[in-house]
Amino acid sequence: MHPILKAFIPTANLIQKSSPFACEVVLHDLSHPQRSVVYVAGDVTGRKVGQSFDHLVSEVLNSKNFKDDYVANYFFTKDEKLVKSSTAFIRDEHGEIIGAICVNVDASVARSLFEVTGNFLKTSENEFESEQNDDVTQIVLNLIDKIIAKNEGKKLKKEQKLELVGFMNEKGIFNIKGAIEVVAAKLNVSKITIYGYLDQLKKKRP
Numbered sequence: 001m002h003p004i005l006k007a008f009i010p011t012a013n014l015i016q017k018s019s020p021f022a023c024e025v026v027l028h029d030l031s032h033p034q035r036s037v038v039y040v041a042g043d044v045t046g047r048k049v050g051q052s053f054d055h056l057v058s059e060v061l062n063s064k065n066f067k068d069d070y071v072a073n074y075f076f077t078k079d080e081k082l083v084k085s086s087t088a089f090i091r092d093e094h095g096e097i098i099g100a101i102c103v104n105v106d107a108s109v110a111r112s113l114f115e116v117t118g119n120f121l122k123t124s125e126n127e128f129e130s131e132q133n134d135d136v137t138q139i140v141l142n143l144i145d146k147i148i149a150k151n152e153g154k155k156l157k158k159e160q161k162l163e164l165v166g167f168m169n170e171k172g173i174f175n176i177k178g179a180i181e182v183v184a185a186k187l188n189v190s191k192i193t194i195y196g197y198l199d200q201l202k203k204k205r206p
Contacts, residue, residue: 001027001029001038001039002029002031002092002098002099004090004092004098004099005027005029005038005039005090005098005099008027008039008090008099008101009027009039009041011101012025012026012027012039012041012101013025013041015041015103016041016042017041019105021105021106021107021109022042022043022044022105022106023042023044023103023104023105023106024040024041024042024043024044024045024047024103024104024105025040025041025042025101025102025103025104026039026040026047026101026102026104027039027040027099027100027101028053028056028099028100028101028102029098029099030053030097030098030099030100030142030143030146031098031099031146032146033052033053033143033146033147033171034052034147034167035050035051035052036051036052036053036099036100037049037050037051037052037053038099044078044081044083044104044105044106045078045079045081045083045104046078046079047104052167052171053100053171054171055074055076055085055087055102056087056100056171056172057140057143057171057172057173057175057176058171058172058175059071059074059076059085059087060074060087061136061139061140061172061176062172062175062176066136069088069089069091069097070086070087070088070089071086071087072086073085073086074086075107081106081107081108082106082107082108083104083105083106083107084104084105084107085102085103085104085105086102086103087100087101087102087103088100088101089139096142097139097142136176137176137177137178140173140176140179141182143173144168144173144179144182144183144186145186147164147167147168147173148164148183148186148187156187161187161189161197162197162200162201164183164187165183165187165194165197165198165201166197166201168183169198169201174198180194180195
């Protein structure tokens, strides 16, 4: 775990214990995207250390409300639970994004108490921009670099390339404009080949 991220552990514990609802706080070390989860306080979604991120690209970077390195109050469902989530990126002293802190709250109870809790569930966070800003693009490019870092320049087998493309597709990387071209260049294949890999992966789904 990056030393800067260790300093956020007390904050994660404080947030988790202060929430009036079931709450889970997850720390991600984005220098290792495939196993980014390095600390979990509480349990709402069943997150475990060693897992990868789930909604970092699809719900956070794609949100029209992504600004100043965070998005607050977006929703998703997990195991029939309605989860209210907020995510902020963490930068090092050089301004490079090294991690993220995600707060997941079980909003199932709040949903049943909606008339009492007022605007707790009110949000427009799930709306997406038609155009992405340069900061989002740079964050995703950095993620791609870290995902491929250990394999770049190596002569990878097709199965290895498929695995990398499958991981990035699952995490929403290819929803970001220009990502396919960047990945193709780093894997030393054509853009058409990447589309072919995505088609193969789609056919393998049950």
